[in-house]
Amino acid sequence: MGRVDHSFKxxxxxxxxxxxxxxxxxxxxxxxxxxxxxxxxxxxxxxxDSLTSAINRSAGSGExxxxxxxxxxxxxxxxxxxxxxxxxxxLTSGVLRRVWxxxxxxxxxxxxxxxxxxxxxxxxVQRVEDTIALxxxxxxxxxxxxxxxxxxxxxxxxxxxxxxxxxxxxxxxxMVAIGVPPGSDGWPVGIRHPGAKQxxxxxxxxxxxxxxxxxxxxxxxxxxxxxYGHILSPLTGWPIRGLIAVSVLAPHxxxxxxxxxxxxxxxxxxxxxxxxxxxxxxxxxxxQLRCHGTLA
Numbered sequence: 568m569g570r571v572d573h574s575f576k577x578x579x580x581x582x583x584x585x586x587x588x589x590x591x592x593x594x595x596x597x598x599x600x601x602x603x604x605x606x607x608x609x610x611x612x613x614x615x616d617s618l619t620s621a622i623n624r625s626a627g628s629g630e631x632x633x634x635x636x637x638x639x640x641x642x643x644x645x646x647x648x649x650x651x652x653x654x655x656x657x658l659t660s661g662v663l664r665r666v667w668x669x670x671x672x673x674x675x676x677x678x679x680x681x682x683x684x685x686x687x688x689x690x691x692v693q694r695v696e697d698t699i700a701l702x703x704x705x706x707x708x709x710x711x712x713x714x715x716x717x718x719x720x721x722x723x724x725x726x727x728x729x730x731x732x733x734x735x736x737x738x739x740x741x742m743v744a745i746g747v748p749p750g751s752d753g754w755p756v757g758i759r760h761p762g763a764k765q766x767x768x769x770x771x772x773x774x775x776x777x778x779x780x781x782x783x784x785x786x787x788x789x790x791x792x793x794x795y796g797h798i799l800s801p802l803t804g805w806p807i808r809g810l811i812a813v814s815v816l817a818p819h820x821x822x823x824x825x826x827x828x829x830x831x832x833x834x835x836x837x838x839x840x841x842x843x844x845x846x847x848x849x850x851x852x853x854x855q856l857r858c859h860g861t862l863a
Contacts (some may be wrong), residue, residue: 569600571596577603578611578715580739584722586731595729597723603738606718609638610710612661619708627704631695639697641713648825649689655832656825660801662686663710667806669786680804689800716779716824721742723820741779743820754833758862761812761852767851771862779791779824781831782812782852794854798831809835814862816848 571592573584582603588595622632634642646657662683666675686706693700701708715738722736723743733746737753747753753774757767761782762859770777783796783806795806813830817823826845830838835853842849842860850862 574602577738578607578718582739583737584726584734585737586726586734586745587727590729590731590733595726595731598729599725599736602717602721602725606714606721610641610714612707612711614659619710621698623707626701626706629700631698631700631788633692633698635697641659641710641717642694642699644821644825645713646689646694648829652829652832654689654802655800656712656829657687657689657801658708658710658712659689659692659706660687660799661711662705662707663799663801663804666761666804667797667799672788672790674788674790674795684804687804689792689801707760712828713825716741716820717737717838719777719779719820741820741824742773743777744762744773744775746775748834758814758850759812766810768852768856769858769862771814771816771850776816776818777820777823778814778816779820780812780814781824781827783807783831802833807832807834809833810838811854811856812852813838813842814850815842815845816862 569592569677570587573596575582584596584599596727608614609617609772611617613651614620618638632764645658666679666683686703691702693702719736719738719741720743723745726734726745732746733748736743742756744754753772756771756773756778758769758771758780760766760768783798786797788795798807799805800807810831813827815823815826826847830842830851833841839859842851848862851859
């Protein structure tokens with residue numbers, strides 16, 4: 568029986584595997600890393616050879632792109648989230664980054680936001696069975712709001728296929744736990760403090776399942792005493808004035824991540840009510856660094 572700790576880089580951030588196995592550790596690690604890399608290659612908007620880039624290049628051309636069963640499943644899930652969030656979760660909203668530069672010290676002109684808003688709108692995406700088309704030139708899909716969490720679930724599935732009894736997958740803070748370490752009640756996990764990167768704002772004993780977090784503390788503008796986070800509303804094109812961080816525990820990382828993201832897209836009071844009704848353990852941090860929720 569061997570214990571394994573393996574770090575690698577994936578999807579633009581640090582990744583870590585911790586597990587125990589009777590099998591060949593190197594083969595298991597290689598299989599997990601290959602699965603994460605497969606999904607990154609397939610869905611990254613930064614790669615010219617990805618499916619996402621092929622779909623985006625076809626925008627406005629009238630071309631219909633065939634997609635596989637896995638992608639149909641993700642698109643169906645995104646469609647459900649769009650409906651359940653009243654349009655707040657929208658895979659087409661990534662085009663807003665064209666007018667928002669969070670490395671600058673300037674807000675975009677309202678006219679610039681209005682110029683790009685016609686390209687935003689999940690309802691405009693044309694889907695028939697296993698095909699997709701973007702009708703307007705300049706439209707884009709961005710799977711960034713769900714693919715990392717999906718990859719964490721997929722990595723855990725590979726570990727289970729190899730007979731791993733307990734493990735922790737960590738893709739830049741989106742985590743999936745298989746079982747718990749022997750002799751423990753769960754995995755000790757720190758939830759990052761929005762105002763101090765090297766510190767935790769809360770500590771959680773994580774059971775089998777998944778933990779995902781969303782926050783706007785990484786990128787923001789502060790102008791005239793106002794704070795503008797990088798999470799943008801697909802309904803207005805402007806940053807949401809809501810919570811600054813949300814973490815959710817769920818059976819699957821995809822569910823945990825999308826729940827946290829939707830909460831971040833709501834005004835703070837609406838988000839707290841929504842999280843309270845969700846039926847999952849959660850932690851939220853408001854703009855005064857006050858903690859709320861069942862994990863607080």
